[in-house]
Every structure is written in C-alpha cells, then in structure tokens.
Amino acid sequence: MSKLRPAWVEIDLAALRHNVRVLQQRVGPPVEVMAVVKSDGFGCGAAITAREVMAAGAHGLAVGNPEDARAIRAAGINAPVLLYASTPPDAAAEVAALGITATIHDMESLAAFAALEQTLDVQFKIEAGLGRLGVSPDDWQAAFGAVKQAENLNLTGLYTHLNAPDDPASIERQMAQFDAAYEIAQEVGFRSLRRMVASSNVVLGYPNLNFDAVNAGRLLFHLLDGHWAGMIETRPVIAAIKSAIIQVKSFPAGGHVGFLGGEALTRATRLAVLPIGFGDGFKHRPPLGEVLLHGQRAPVVGRRGIEHTVIDVSGVADAGVGDEVVLLGFQGNGEITGLELGAWLDLPLMEILPRLARTLPRVYLGQS
Secondary structure: OOOOEEEEEEEEHHHHHHHHHHHHHHOOOEEEOOOOOEEHHOOHHHHHHHHHHHHHHOOOOEEEEEEHHHHHOOOOOOOOOEEEOOOOOHHHHHOOOOOEEEEEEEEEEHHHHHHOOOOOOOEEOOOOOOOOEEEHHHHHHHHHHHHHHHEEEEEEEEEEOOOOOOOOHHHHHHHHHHHHHHHHHHHOOOOOEEEEEEEHHHHHHHHHHOOEEEEOOOOOOOOEEEEEEEEOOOOEEEEEEEEEEEEEEEEOOOOOOOOOOOOOOOOEEEEEEEEEOHHHHHOOOOOEEEEEEEEEEEEEEEOOOOOOEEEOOOOOOOOOOEEEEEEEEOHHHHHHHHHHHHHOOOOOOHHHHHHHHHOOOOEEEEOO
C-alpha cells in the first residue's frame, strides 16, 4: 500500500487455496477441477491466482480473455488452460500460439483452426440454450464430421454453460440438448470426450452433472450470492478494502457535502475524507452505506467524488489523519460483509467485488 494514496484491496490467497480444496472434497476424486480465473482472476490477478489454485490441487485452468492466458504462460505456469470462446476466426493463429486448448464455438471458428499448420487441442462449446456462444444444433453433425477429418485438431471434450440454475426444468431442457450433441459425437467416433457442464451454482445444485470435470469460478472466489452462498463453506478471497483518512474537519449545519447538492446537514458534523471514490468502482449516488473506523460504524455522507469519499466521524472519538478505514472486511469486532456492500451499491458480488479488486492497488496475503 502506497502512502501517496492510501487505498487498497487485500487478496487472501490462503482462502483461495482453501476454497479449491473444499470444492475438491465436494465433487470427489474422479472429477477434475478446472479453476476459472477469468477476467484477470476476477480482479485478483490471473497469473497469481492461477499459480495458487494449481498449488492447491486444481487440475487445470479456464479463462475467457486471451490476455489472461498470455499472462499465465508468461509467469511460467504450464498447467492445462482452456480458453473459452472469445475470439474471431481471423485470430486463430494467435490463439494457437498461446499454447492452450482452444474453443470451437461455430463452423467459422472450426474452419479457421483447421486451416492452421499446427496441431491444436480443441473443445467444442455446445449451444444448449444460453444463446451466447456455442455450436448450434443444426451444425452438430457437420461439426463433428469436420473436426474428425481435420488432421491437426485433437477434440478433447465438450462443454457448455447452463442458464437459469434456479429452474430445474430449464436445466433439464438444456441438458437434453447437450446429451444429444454428445450422442452425435459418439456416433461419429469420439468415444472418450471429456464432458463439462457444471459451473459454480450447477456444482452445488445438480451434483449429478459434475461428469468428468467442473469449471467453477464464483465459488472459488467466494462470489456466490442468494441461497447459493449458504450451500458451501468458502472463504472471502477479496477479503478487505481499506483506505486511510487524509483530512478531518468540522462542517456546519446546513452545509452540503460534495458536488450536485444533496441533502443539507442537519447539525454541525465532524467529517473525514478518504482518497477512494467512484473512479475505483464504488457507487456515486446515495445510499452509500457505512465504513468501519476504530471498530465502529461511520456513515458515508454526500455523494462520492471520483477519487474521494466523505464519512461522518462525529461519533468516533479520536478519529484522525492516517487512521485506517475499512470499507469491506473486519476491524475490531465489526465487519462490513460483501453482501452488505453489494446491497448498498445495488450490485451483485460478482460485479462489484472484482471491479473494486481490478481498479485498486492489491495487497496479497497468505501467498504459498
């Protein structure tokens, strides 16, 4: 953490390793854990989180951005990496140069990879109902036939992403599609393809769909919400967001804190300023919630600036410049939880915490 601008996020790598082991225990030894470290490791750093999940016993990695794959390889990590469908056909050669397993998501991407003059492991992403990316049902027969004929492509597996895990009937319909694709693959001659359909919520809600491998990300990074969060004992990886006071001053009753007006203060108030704002991923407009200072809760007041947050410290004795302030995590006997922060900002954990981790300076704890 720099003294020049004291605002940072703490990443607990021991918690990440713990969560990998918890998942392994849940799915059992026959099932491989493909640890998803997409979106720069959910804001925590693709390479460092990749190294930690592999140290904890994961069998491989999955990413959605070629740059994450590049960072992992540049760090000397030689683990199996699946690159989710994310690139246009004319990038096929660049994808192959990353040394990963590429995804074929339509006939165009298949043709582009088949035209390369190098051997490449590939997997098919199957369109089963999500409507985002995947080989469409009308193309399954042709796609399996074409990859069978391609001398440079080694088809190792099929995967899909399932929509609406809260709706068992929807999952059943999507799995009927996936099973139909798998049956065609077997008819064409692919007898040992690896199947993977269970991301975080599906692992918890549909253990019969764990198959050969599971690809969990949200679960590993403790980013589940709703009833899913209570179904497995994971630990927060984005463990804390902290700042420090850079000014304390009194402000009169009737004053307006921050830009764009807002409600006037009803009493003389002791205010403290933190060098962290909506430019770091926080919300601009109220309600803005609370923070911890000296283990006590203090409300955020006014509207956040792009680089500043103002808190009311009238009720916190001896608040002074340099004091540490917790926006997420523990301080003394107090805690600001991720669910609480997400509710204040009206955003799910999956969105708000990786955003904050990505923009703020990172401090890593518990590195192996």
